[in-house]
Amino acid sequence: MMRLILTCTGGFAGPAGAQTRTIDLAQLPQDQASQLEKLLHASDFFTLPPKLVKEAPKSWDFQYDLEVDDGGKAHCVRYHLDQASPSLKALTEKLNDEVEPD
Numbered sequence: 001m002m003r004l005i006l007t008c009t010g011g012f013a014g015p016a017g018a019q020t021r022t023i024d025l026a027q028l029p030q031d032q033a034s035q036l037e038k039l040l041h042a043s044d045f046f047t048l049p050p051k052l053v054k055e056a057p058k059s060w061d062f063q064y065d066l067e068v069d070d071g072g073k074a075h076c077v078r079y080h081l082d083q084a085s086p087s088l089k090a091l092t093e094k095l096n097d098e099v100e101p102d
Contacts, residue, residue: 001026002037003069006095010062019101036094040068042087045075052079052088064092 004023025033045068054061057080066088067076081089 001071002040004036004040004095005065005067006092006099007065008062008096009065011060021095021099022102023095023099032098036091039087039091039094043085043091045077045088046070046073048075048077048088050077052077052083054080054083066092 002025004025005020006023007018007020009018023036025036028036045066053063057063061080063078063080064084065076065078068074077088079088081092084092
C-alpha cells in the first residue's frame, strides 16, 4: 500500500497558503494509481537526495515536499520544480491537477 503526501508552500501567500494533498494509491481508480506509480518509479524517487532546491530562491517560489511511504520504505524530498527531473515535475503536476487539497 503506497501513500504520497505532497505539501506546497510559497508564492505570495507563503506558509499561510500551504496546501497538502494526501494520496493513498489503494483508494484511487486503478488507471490513475498506475499512472502515478509509473511517474514515481520513472523519477527514481527513492534514490533522490533529500533536497533539490535553488541556491537562492525568491520568496514567491513554490517549494514542494513529497513524502512517499511504500509499506515500510519511506523517503521525503524537498524541491523546487525547476530543479526537479521531468518525471518528478510530471508527477507533481498530476498530483496538483487530480487531487484536491486536504
